Amino acid sequence: MSQIVSVHSYRGGTGKSNTTANLAIAVASHGYRVGIVDTDIQSPGIHVLFGYAEETLSPCLNDYLWGHCKIEETAHDVTAVIAGDIPSRSRVYLVPSSVKAGEIARVLREGYDVGLLNDGFQDLIEALNLDYLFIDTHPGLNEETLLSITISDILVLILRPDHQDFQGTAVTVDVAQRLNVPQILMVVNKVPQTFDFDDLKKRVESIYGNPVGGILPHSDEMMILGSEGVFVQRYPDHPISQTIAKIARSILP
Template sequence: MAKVVSIHSYRGGTGKSNTTANLAATVARHGYRVAIVDTDIQSPGIHVLFGFDGEDIERSLNDYLWGRRPIREVAYDVTSALLERGTPNSKIFLVPSSVKAGEIARVLREGYDVGLLNDGFQELVEDLELDYLFIDTHPGLNEETLLSITISDVLVLILRPDQQDYQGTAVTVDVARKLEVPKLLLVINKAPTVFNFDQLREKVQDTYDAQVAGVLPHSDEMMVLASSGVFAIKYPDNSLTQTIEAIAQQIMR
């Protein structure tokens, strides 16, 4: 059975999609078949890290949700993004959401069948023979994110060292525990390099009584890359990549 990994944050702007892409690519690099589904349908963006612009997306998750295509037909093989840093068995697929204004407006106006989304996840796992399914969720808590949390084997919560993030994350941690998520990992992102990371890690672990899988520092290199690729693949020797690798190892355990 594939392991389902949901990457979530209570607020936007935490670097959730970037973290999802980096973790999924890192896991795939170890010889696994991995897929990412962008369920942030209202504000999709992870496709950019894999070299797509809006016009490149001819088929999307929206097509599946509206009954126009089976979900396997909206999955793009993006293994080339690994830049030959994987093994012969490494595979990574992406199911993007549409960036067309009309498609986003329809979702906001009509919603969609969340149960159908769950069926699609299962079909994708079977059709692509996946080892890992990563779900890039919509920030906050709604019907879609609750479904993603419920079916997760691993829930990775992204937060910044910010009081608003701390309060929102507390709500999400409480929900995850009530839904009995098997593994909960916290990732602190965009931490100022002037912070003492050991103290920050200890503070967050004590606050939520949950494991901090890693502290990702604010990175000028990441900012300069500007989502034009997957950082951990382009910069394999960077200290940030080493932290991403350590988090990925905890997901794979």
């Protein structure tokens, strides 16, 4: 049975796309077929982590939404980014969104059929025989985000140790609980090394009533990498990569 995992944050700048890419790779490395859809159509960016430039993004999610192709035709096989020996069944497919100014302006001006997006998720799962579909959502709460939350088997909420993040995330948790999302997993990102991680974990779990899958420290290596690659592949022994692996195991059966 395929699982839909939505990765969301109330505000931008939390490291949501980086976390999505790293988690997807970590899950796929266990022998699973994984898809990633960038539904942050207004400000897409996850494609950069997989080495894609504007001219190599075609076809993309926008082409499907405008009726130009089937959604599986927009899926790019990025399995090659997984380093080392992996099970033969492992696959990672990326459905990027367009970074062309005209395409983004069209979305902002005309919107798109959110129901078509939902149909596309199911078609993609069936066409590519996916075990997991990761949805990189748009920050905040809008129609697309509510759809992603509603159909999720697992909702991963990314927040920073920041008062505004704490308040906004509380709203998202409340919405997700009202929509009866089966599993909510909290991930705290960009945490200064001076923090007491155990105390922070207990505090977040107490506030939101949901488990903390992991606490990711602020990292100079992450800043230096600058989205030019997937972190868990470049720094497999780093504490961030080890925490990502732990979060991935909590998603797996």
